[in-house]
Amino acid sequence: MAYLEMIQLALRSAVSKPVTSRYPFGPRRVLPRSRGRVEFAKESCLYCNVCAKRCPTDALMVNRKEKQWIIDRFRCITCGACVEICPKKSLTMAADHQQPASQRGTETY
Amino acid sequence: MGAELIEVIPWETLRERVAARRGQGCRLVQISATRLGSQVELTYSFDLSGWLDHLRVVLPGPETRLPSITGIYGCAVLYENEIKDLFGVEVDGLALDFHGNFYRTRVPRPFGNVATECVFVPPRGGAAVPPTPEN
Amino acid sequence: MATTVIPFGPQHPVLPEPVHLDLVVEDERVLEARPSIGFVHRGLEKLAETKDFVEFTYVAERICGICSFIHAQTYCQAIESLLHVAVPPRAAYLRTIWGELSRIHSHLLWLGLMADAMGFESLFMHSWRVREKVLDLIEATTGGRVIFGSCKIGGVRRDIDAEAGASILRELEGMEADLHRITKVFLDDSSVKSRLCGVGVLTTAQARDLGCVGPTLRASGVAQDTRQEGYAAFGDIRVEPVTRTAGDSYARCAVRCEELFQSVDIIRRAFARLPGGPVEVKVTGNPSGEVIARTEQPRGEVIYHLKATGTKFLQRFRVRTPTFANLPALLSVLPGCELADVPVLILTIDPCISCTER
Numbered sequence: 001m002a003y004l005e006m007i008q009l010a011l012r013s014a015v016s017k018p019v020t021s022r023y024p025f026g027p028r029r030v031l032p033r034s035r036g037r038v039e040f041a042k043e044s045c046l047y048c049n050v051c052a053k054r055c056p057t058d059a060l061m062v063n064r065k066e067k068q069w070i071i072d073r074f075r076c077i078t079c080g081a082c083v084e085i086c087p088k089k090s091l092t093m094a095a096d097h098q099q100p101a102s103q104r105g106t107e108t109y
Numbered sequence: 110m111g112a113e114l115i116e117v118i119p120w121e122t123l124r125e126r127v128a129a130r131r132g133q134g135c136r137l138v139q140i141s142a143t144r145l146g147s148q149v150e151l152t153y154s155f156d157l158s159g160w161l162d163h164l165r166v167v168l169p170g171p172e173t174r175l176p177s178i179t180g181i182y183g184c185a186v187l188y189e190n191e192i193k194d195l196f197g198v199e200v201d202g203l204a205l206d207f208h209g210n211f212y213r214t215r216v217p218r219p220f221g222n223v224a225t226e227c228v229f230v231p232p233r234g235g236a237a238v239p240p241t242p243e244n
Numbered sequence: 245m246a247t248t249v250i251p252f253g254p255q256h257p258v259l260p261e262p263v264h265l266d267l268v269v270e271d272e273r274v275l276e277a278r279p280s281i282g283f284v285h286r287g288l289e290k291l292a293e294t295k296d297f298v299e300f301t302y303v304a305e306r307i308c309g310i311c312s313f314i315h316a317q318t319y320c321q322a323i324e325s326l327l328h329v330a331v332p333p334r335a336a337y338l339r340t341i342w343g344e345l346s347r348i349h350s351h352l353l354w355l356g357l358m359a360d361a362m363g364f365e366s367l368f369m370h371s372w373r374v375r376e377k378v379l380d381l382i383e384a385t386t387g388g389r390v391i392f393g394s395c396k397i398g399g400v401r402r403d404i405d406a407e408a409g410a411s412i413l414r415e416l417e418g419m420e421a422d423l424h425r426i427t428k429v430f431l432d433d434s435s436v437k438s439r440l441c442g443v444g445v446l447t448t449a450q451a452r453d454l455g456c457v458g459p460t461l462r463a464s465g466v467a468q469d470t471r472q473e474g475y476a477a478f479g480d481i482r483v484e485p486v487t488r489t490a491g492d493s494y495a496r497c498a499v500r501c502e503e504l505f506q507s508v509d510i511i512r513r514a515f516a517r518l519p520g521g522p523v524e525v526k527v528t529g530n531p532s533g534e535v536i537a538r539t540e541q542p543r544g545e546v547i548y549h550l551k552a553t554g555t556k557f558l559q560r561f562r563v564r565t566p567t568f569a570n571l572p573a574l575l576s577v578l579p580g581c582e583l584a585d586v587p588v589l590i591l592t593i594d595p596c597i598s599c600t601e602r
Contacts (some may be wrong), residue, residue, distance in 0.1 A: 001432075001435075002428055002429045002432040002433035002436075003433065004426050005286055005428055005429050006366065006367070006429055008425075008431075009366075009370055009425065010366065015406050019373050019376070031380070031384045032384075033383075033385070033386075033387050033402075034383055034387050034388075035387035035388055035393065045418060055300040056282075056295075056302045056303075077302065077391075078388070078393075079393050080387070080393060080401070084401070091389070115534075134452075136452055136455055137455045138455070138545075138547060138564070138569075139547050139549070139562075139564035139569075141549045141560075141562040141564065142562075143551060143559070143560040143562075152549065154536065154547065158468070159468065159472065159473065161536070161593070163536070182453070182455065182567070183453070183454065183572065184453070184454050184455040184572035185573065186572070187568065187571055195289075210280075211281070211282065212280075212281075212282040212285045212601070213282040213283075213285065214282075214285060214287065219287060219290050220290065
């Protein structure tokens with residue numbers, strides 16, 4: 001009987017803990033390979049501009065004269081193209097997602 | 110993968126050839142259009158039990174009206190309205206005509222109308238503006 | 245008898261995506277349905293003229309959120325055929341595995357939406373609870389829940405190692421019991437059957453004439469599945485199309501339920517035969533020529549028609565998505581139905597309006 005299946009499912013959900021996570025009151029569970037945020041290591045960057053050219057949404061900008069690496073986090077789609085192309089491996093993909101903000105803007109490193 | 114089975118036919122014979130395909134029991138798969146300068150090239154794809162082949166017509170100029178095949182395949186009405194909206198091609202004998210309101214685009218006929226060539230280039234931007242000292 | 249025009253959509257609780265129908269009703273019976281689409285038109289076909297073909301993989305992925313991986317796979321297959329590049333066999337198998345995971349997730353999403361359209365909210369939530377397990381598998385292997393970002397021209401960007409593969413198979417085994425429970429409710433429950441049986445009947449001749457594809461066509465008795473063409477790993481893994489003959493909404497639901505188990509079986513067979521080797525080949529040069537590539541998305545057959553002239557921008561990028569081909573079927577089953585059946589009929593073709601309007 002199909003309604004017995006639903007009754008079993010309902011009873012099981014009543015006694016077990018919720019399946020949904022309690023974010024933002026609890027931490028968001030991330031998996032090791034999640035694509036969350038691009039992280040920049042300033043020490044090894046050559047400012048060669050390859051990452052900015054490869055970015056499909058123009059989220060990156062490199063200012064070679066002033067040694068700045070600028071990212072617009074809200075344009076970034078975390079595709080990982082910049083991480084793959086960087087010759088010095090200065091860019092890595094972190095698993096935790098970017099934090100919400102009240103305004104769009106760029107971050108400069 | 111399928112491009113070698115395209116047969117180019119004169120546009121006046123379109124309706125007879127499509128009716129022949131219908132008689133064989135083919136399913137209309139898609140109608141696709143490409144703008145080549147002032148001409149529009151249309152490709153009609155048919156499928157018979159997994160075997161896909163195509164008929165191609167070229168509309169030579171702006172005054173040529175495309176004969177509609179909605180009398181033969183009723184489902185072509187959506188494809189022909191889309192071609193009419195995006196390319197500005199005039200279609201003769203459409204069963205259900207949306208008169209240009211099928212897709213609401215901000216730019217009418219984005220793939221160009223032969224009379225007024227319309228080219229829309231999306232602006233490239235993003236973090237391309239370097240931070241100024243005031244920011 | 246006086247008729248009333250009721251606007252349905254674009255905002256409606258049962259609609260996953262915005263579509264507008266003007267329903268001409270007379271006393272609860274729908275006489276005519278006038279469609280009006282264009283709410284999600286993003287002009288992606290025009291964008292191909294200004295974005296180079298390598299970057300366009302990311303755009304092709306984002307045509308739709310539910311069928312996203314197979315869009316990227318078809319695009320990459322089409323470009324690889326223009327460049328005369330053969331992907332390594334391991335990449336073909338990995339694409340198949342991710343494609344079938346994508347199909348399981350899409351069908352579970354559809355089952356949940358169908359339950360929601362009928363008002364059976366708890367079944368909707370349980371279907372999506374099982375779907376979360378699939379999304380976890382996808383996130384563990386590709387990094388994203390719905391936009392995989394794994395397909396590239398020349399292969400795939402990530403690998404699934406043996407340990408990850410074993411854990412996928414373990415999860416699928418645990419999930420199969422849940423799938424049996426949920427599909428049993430969909431197929432055997434009397435209230436679900438009373439909403440689905442006999443509603444929106446499409447005969448075999450009608451389904452073929454209207455150009456239907458996918459489960460909508462297979463539920464009317466036509467055994468056609470684009471996976472039989474043998475793209476990716478389907479040359480080695482034979483797929484038998486799942487068909488029903490009744491052609492009503494219940495048959496379409498049954499076809500999708502059975503395809504869930506077929507996809508789990510395909511994933512198991514793919515892992516059993518997964519070859520070793522590299523997952524990508526280096527690709528250089530610009531495409532030129534013309535290609536028409538087709539694959540089987542969860543909703544049916546998708547066709548990509550690409551023309552290229554040797555520059556890095558494609559001359560023409562044309563997608564005919566399965567919902568575009570199934571829309572005439574929707575417009576033909578709506579007249580004559582009851583007003584309460586309209587949500588069930590709209591969902592029974594599995595509409596993916598963002599695919600339709602690109």
